[in-house]
Each structure stands twice: as structure tokens, then as C-alpha cells.
Amino acid sequence: MNFSAIWAMYTSEMVRFFRTIAQSFISPVLSTSLYFVVFGAAIGSRIDQVEGVSYGAFIVPGLIMLSVMTQAISNASFGIYFPKFIGTIYELLSAPVNFLEVVLGFVGAAATKALFIGVVILVTAGLFVDFEIQHPLAMVLFLLLTCLSFSLFGFIIGIWAQNFEQLQLIPLLVITPLVFLGGSFYSISMLPPIWQKITLFNPVVYLISGFRWSFFGTADVPVGLSLLAIAGFTALCMGVIWWIFRTGWRIRA
Amino acid sequence: MAAIVDIRDLRKVYSGGFEALKGVSLSIEEGEILALLGPNGAGKTTLISTICGITNPSSGQVLVGGHDVVKDYRGARAIIGLVPQEISLEPFTKVKDTVAFSRGLFGKPRDDAAIEKILKQLSLWDKRNARTVELSGGMKRRVLIAKALSHDPKVLFLDEPTAGVDVELRKDMWDVVAELKALGVTIILTTHYIEEAEAIADRVGVINGGQLLLVEEKDALMQRLGQKTLQIELSESVTEIPAALAAYDLDLVKDGSALRYTYDTRAESTGITRLLAAISEAGLHLRDLQTQQSSLEDIFVGLVKEGAA
Numbered sequence: 001m002n003f004s005a006i007w008a009m010y011t012s013e014m015v016r017f018f019r020t021i022a023q024s025f026i027s028p029v030l031s032t033s034l035y036f037v038v039f040g041a042a043i044g045s046r047i048d049q050v051e052g053v054s055y056g057a058f059i060v061p062g063l064i065m066l067s068v069m070t071q072a073i074s075n076a077s078f079g080i081y082f083p084k085f086i087g088t089i090y091e092l093l094s095a096p097v098n099f100l101e102v103v104l105g106f107v108g109a110a111a112t113k114a115l116f117i118g119v120v121i122l123v124t125a126g127l128f129v130d131f132e133i134q135h136p137l138a139m140v141l142f143l144l145l146t147c148l149s150f151s152l153f154g155f156i157i158g159i160w161a162q163n164f165e166q167l168q169l170i171p172l173l174v175i176t177p178l179v180f181l182g183g184s185f186y187s188i189s190m191l192p193p194i195w196q197k198i199t200l201f202n203p204v205v206y207l208i209s210g211f212r213w214s215f216f217g218t219a220d221v222p223v224g225l226s227l228l229a230i231a232g233f234t235a236l237c238m239g240v241i242w243w244i245f246r247t248g249w250r251i252r253a
Numbered sequence: 254m255a256a257i258v259d260i261r262d263l264r265k266v267y268s269g270g271f272e273a274l275k276g277v278s279l280s281i282e283e284g285e286i287l288a289l290l291g292p293n294g295a296g297k298t299t300l301i302s303t304i305c306g307i308t309n310p311s312s313g314q315v316l317v318g319g320h321d322v323v324k325d326y327r328g329a330r331a332i333i334g335l336v337p338q339e340i341s342l343e344p345f346t347k348v349k350d351t352v353a354f355s356r357g358l359f360g361k362p363r364d365d366a367a368i369e370k371i372l373k374q375l376s377l378w379d380k381r382n383a384r385t386v387e388l389s390g391g392m393k394r395r396v397l398i399a400k401a402l403s404h405d406p407k408v409l410f411l412d413e414p415t416a417g418v419d420v421e422l423r424k425d426m427w428d429v430v431a432e433l434k435a436l437g438v439t440i441i442l443t444t445h446y447i448e449e450a451e452a453i454a455d456r457v458g459v460i461n462g463g464q465l466l467l468v469e470e471k472d473a474l475m476q477r478l479g480q481k482t483l484q485i486e487l488s489e490s491v492t493e494i495p496a497a498l499a500a501y502d503l504d505l506v507k508d509g510s511a512l513r514y515t516y517d518t519r520a521e522s523t524g525i526t527r528l529l530a531a532i533s534e535a536g537l538h539l540r541d542l543q544t545q546q547s548s549l550e551d552i553f554v555g556l557v558k559e560g561a562a
Contacts, residue, residue: 002327008357012346019345087341091400094305094335095358096327248309 005097009105010112013079017113028067028117029124035063036128039185050187051218057131061212062184064125068118068143069150069179069204073171076110076154081161084251093252099245103155103238110151111144118143131215138223139214145230146207152237159250178204183212188220203229256280257408257439258304263313265299265463273299275463276313281441283407286434288454288471289443290553296463297443298338301410305335317408331360334406338413338443340393344386348377351385352399359404371399375429391422398429409433411442415449427453447553451475459556466556474552476517483514483525485532486541495535501528518546 017024036056044055051058083089092102125131133139161167182204188196199205200221210226213219219226244251258281265274273296281287289297302308304315304322306329314321320328343351352368372378375395380388385396394414401409411430415423430440430453444450450457451471458468490509501524504513512532516523532539 002360004357004360004362008354012343012350012354015346015350083343086343087337087339088343090307090335090337090341091355091358093307094330094333096330096360097358098327252307252309 002097002101005095006101006105006108009092009102010109013106013109014112016079017075017109024113024117025120028071028121032063032067032121032124033128035059036125040128050190051216053131053216053218054129056129058187058212058216059185060122060125060129060131061215062182062208064118064121064143065146065182065204065208065211066179066184067121068114068146069175069207070171071117072110072114072147072150073154073157073175075113076107076151077158077161077167077171079106079110080155080158081167084158085164089251099242102245103152103241107148107151107155110154111147114147114151115143118147133215134217135214139211142207142211142214142226142230145227145234146211149230149234149237152234152241156237156240156244159244162250178202183208183220203233206230255283257283257318258441259316260300260304261314261316263300263303263315264311265296265303265308266311273463274303274311274313277460277463277465279458279465279468281408281439283439284434284437285455286430286440286442286453287456287458287468288450289441289458289460290445290447290450291443291460292445295461297460298412299463300460301335301412301441301443305333305410306330307335331404332407334401334404334409336394336397336401336409336411336414338416340390340397342385342393342396345384347382347384348372348388348396348399349381351396352403355400356403361404367405368403371402374432375399375402376425391418391425394418394422394426402433406438408439408441411440413443413445415444415446423449459553461556481516481518481544481546483516484543484545485512485514485539486543487511488538488540491537495537497535498528498531501531 039059040056044059047055049055049058083092157167157170161169181199182202183199188199188205188209191199206221206226206229209220210223210230213223213226243249258279260277260279260281263274263277264272266272277296277300289300291297299308303310304317306322306326310323314323315329316322317329318332320326320332322329346354349368349372352371353363353365356368357363369378372381375398377392377395377399380392385393388396398411398414414430415426418426427449430442433440442449442454454471456468457471457474459466484506486507487510491505492509494503494505494512498512502515504515505511506513514525514528516525529539
């Protein structure tokens with residue numbers, strides 16, 4: 001294991017994050033506050049309670065997931081796309097590092113950033129509404145796994161993308177709809193029966209459901225299934241990245 | 254001296270079907286400076302990229318310090334430094350940070366003193382806290398060299414180090430290369446400037462169309478360069494070289510209407526005076542004289558044309 005390489009990649013990615021700390025910090029705080037104002041105060045006052053939880057508190061796990069997923073993807077995809085774009089990727093390719101080390105360095109940094117933002121939103125949410133976390137360990141586990149798996153997914157997008165437009169394409173066209181329709185702001189039991197079935201094909205449903213369970217003890221799908229889904233997604237992404245480095249797809253001519 | 258880089262029948266066919274390397278074999282000895290000379294698109298960069306791990310070889314084998322660059326890439330890459338042709342640097346990173354990053358990436362522990370030494374050697378110490386985006390093109394290239402040297406490589410690849418660089422900086426770069434050689438670093442550089450190969454290389458390889466056309470000691474090439482030919486046009490054609498002139502290195506050219514004499518300008522005596530006297534004694538009359546010098550450029554152009562034909 002080339003630990004100094006992992007550390008070099010991780011810290012240089014983190015330095016980039018801290019260079020724009022104001023924007024990294026203020027933007028999620030601001031958007032979370034806006035969500036609470038719009039959904040929590042304006043709309044939430046008419047919804048009252050969902051599954052015995054006040055609507056304002058009910059959307060907290062979904063909001064955290066929403067930001068963590070999009071931040072993980074955008075950080076990880078940009079992190080590896082940028083060296084490709086400016087040409088500095090030559091150094092990674094010519095260095096004595098294997099795929100696992102590159103992943104630990106780049107994805108580790110992207111996941112750390114996503115985790116940081118998740119925690120910031122959790123704290124911000126605490127300023128607006130009262131909520132409790134019934135299963136704190138499970139909460140941390142779900143949060144970590146989501147940070148990791150979506151950073152891995154973002155890493156794949158960053159390698160796949162051949163221009164900035166493609167870099168935005170998947171997050172915009174696939175992830176955002178899946179997250180919004182994944183129960184961030186509602187329980188799937190509120191949907192018409194046919195949509196309750198269809199929505200089960202959305203992998204994000206399992207993540208948000210499991211994460212919400214760790215807060216309130218209620219879930220749309222069994223928690224074990226949630227955990228299995230996220231573990232499967234992580235394994236799938238790792239497999240794809242392993243294949244990318246083995247074949248050199250889109251990185252090595 | 255032992256070969257530190259051993260390239261055996263290396264081939265590279267790109268996915269589009271373009272054959273960039275057509276079976277290149279080459280041994281590079283430890284401590285030497287090898288210049289790979291060739292026009293654009295000759296395969297120079299592909300050759301370097303394949304050795305350094307940026308491109309996958311289609312077939313063949315490359316050993317660097319005894320390590321196979323594919324099977325034992327860690328061992329091979331750990332002793333290789335690469336300075337790419339394109340200037341690519343993280344724009345907002347400080348000079349000292351990007352050099353330290355490279356050292357870490359190649360598995361070496363942090364060593365501020367080593368980084369300081371490299372930055373000073375490359376006259377970058379004053380710029381250590383500058384962001385790379387603020388530097389001039391020449392300075393950026395120095396940073397790339399500093400990055401490549403950050404992990405004390407045994408073999409340094411310089412891909413067109415002086416392309417688009419002004420004359421003064423080019424001389425500076427040559428000095429840097431000479432200093433590195435003195436430290437025992439093996440250097441392989443690509444260039445399409447013949448004078449660059451002449452100025453700094455121990456050996457020169459000529460590459461074109463994905464094939465290595467020639468690898469020769471620079472001095473031997475210079476020897477060829479030092480050769481001149483004297484063409485002696487005769488008033489009347491002859492069918493064969495007269496016996497009296499047999500002692501001279503003569504060729505019959507232009508259907509017997511001229512004699513060609515090859516001589517070394519650096520020899521003590523060229524023998525021209527004696528030859529001309531002997532020609533006159535043999536009863537031949539001179540119409541005209543013409544001398545010609547073959548330059549490395551001629552040798553190069555000739556080889557490249559042959560390769561293309």
C-alpha cells in the first residue's frame with residue numbers, strides 16, 4: 001500500500017475544498033434554511049404530521065440525504081474530471097499507485113466533504129425544528145455509506161464525462177429527480193397505490209427510508225433491505241471502478 | 254554499463270487502428286543521455302507514454318531497472334520521472350506544494366529539505382510560494398521538471414522539453430540536463446531540434462513512422478557529419494577509374510563524367526592536393542570542382558524519407 005500517495009491525494013483534494021470553504025459552508029446552510037422556510041413553515045403548517053412526526057422534523061433526514069448525495073457526486077466527479085481536463089492526470093497514471101489507492105485518496109476526500117456538509121445541515125436543521133435521533137449508530141452508518149457510495153458513483157461520472165456538460169448531465173437528469181421522488185419530502189405511503197409500487201424501483205427510496213428510520217424509528221421499506229441496497233450499490237461502484245482501472249477505459253489510451 | 258531501460262519489440266495500435274509503434278527495441282544504459290529525434294507524429298510521445306504507464310502497450314515488453322512496466326508497475330514507476338510535453342499544472346496550487354504532492358504520490362515520505370534542494374537547483378526557490386498560474390511558461394516547465402525529480406528518479410523522461418521555449422531558456426534547460434547527468438540520472442529526451450540532440454546527447458535515436466530507424470553514438474554521427482565529398486567533373490568521361498588513382502577513395506559517378514572523393518575534414522591531411530596532382534598526371538582534365546558536407550540534418554532527412562518510402 002502506497003500510504004503516502006493516498007495521503008497526498010487526499011490532502012490535496014481537501015486543500016481545494018478549504019480554499020472555497022465559505023462557499024462550501026454557506027451554500028448548504030442557505031439552501032437548507034430555504035427548504036425549511038418553504039417546506040417546513042409555509043407548506044408544512046398545512047400538512048401537520050407524517051407518521052406521528054411533525055412535517056418540519058420529518059423532512060430533516062431527506063434534506064440531509066439530498067445534499068449529501070448531490071455534494072458527494074459533484075465533489076467526486078469534479079475531483080477526478082478536473083485533472084483530466086487540465087491534463088495533470090498524467091501524473092496519477094505514471095505514479096506507482098493502484099486503483100484502490102486512487103479511490104481512497106479521491107473518493108475519501110469527496111466523502112469527507114459530503115459528510116462535513118451533512119453534519120452542517122443536521123446542525124442547521126436543529127436550529128429550526130426539534131427532532132431526536134433514535135438510532136444514532138445506524139444514523140452514522142447510513143450517512144457514511146451514503147457519502148462513500150455516492151462519491152464512488154461521482155468518481156465514475158467524472159471518468160466517464162468528456163466535457164463539462166456531461167459532468168452535469170447525470171446529476172441533473174438522473175440523480176435530482178430520483179432524490180426528489182425518493183421520499184425526501186414525503187412518505188411513500190402518501191402516494192397512490194400504483195406509484196407506491198413504481199417508486200420501489202427507485203434506489204434512493206431505500207436510502208432515505210433507512211436513514212429516516214434511524215431518526216424516527218419508522219420506515220417505508222425494511223431497514224435490512226435499505227442497508228442491503230446501499231451496500232450493493234457501493235459494491236457495484238467499486239466493481240466498475242476496478243474495471244475502469246484494469247482496462248484504462250476513458251483514462252488510458 | 255548495464256541497461257536501465259530495456260525495450261523489446263514494443264508495439265502500440267490505438268483503438269482507431271493507427272499503429273503508432275511498430276516493434277521498437279532499444280536498450281538505454283544507466284547514466285546516459287539519449288535523444289530521440291523525429292518529426293511530429295513519429296511515435297516519440299507514444300513511446301514515452303507507454304513506458305511511463307499513460308498508454309497501454311499492445312504487445313512487447315519494457316523493463317525499467319529490471320521491473321516490467323506492466324506486471325511490476327510499482328517497481329518501474331517508482332524510479333521514473335516524467336516531464337510531459339504539454340504544460341499541465343493545477344493552477345491554484347503553490348509551487349512547493351505541487352512538488353511535495355508529486356513526492357508523496359510516488360511513495361516518498363515528506364522531506365522539505367529535499368524539495369528545497371530541487372527548487373533551488375531549478376531556480377524556483379524564489380517562486381516557491383507563487384501559485385503556478387502566476388508563472389511564465391518557462392517557469393512552469395521548470396516546475397514540471399521539479400515535480401518529476403521530486404522522488405529522486407533514476408530515469409528521467411523529458412518529452413520535448415524545449416518546445417516553444419526561447420533560446421536563452423533552452424540553454425538553461427540544457428545546463429539542468431547536464432547537472433542531472435552529473436548526478437547519475439539517466440535521461441531520455443525527445444526533440445525535433447537536431448541542434449538539441451547534438452548539444453546534449455550521448456546517443457541519438459532517430460524515430461519515424463513508429464520505427465526506430467537508427468541509434469548511434471552522437472560522436473559517430475558527428476564523424477559522418479565531418480565527412481565531405483569532393484565531386485570532380487571531368488572534361489571527358491571515363492569508363493573506369495584509372496589504375497594510377499586506385500589508392501584514393503574514389504567513386505565513378507554521373508556515367509563516368511565525374512569522380513567523387515570522400516574525405517574527413519578533421520584529418521591532418523585531406524589528400525586533395527595530391528589527388529588533384531595525380532588526376533592531372535593520369536592525363537585527365539578537370540572541368541569543375543564541387544564540395545559537399547553532409548549534416549546531421551541530411552542524415553536525418555535521408556533516414557526519415559527512407560522510412561517513409
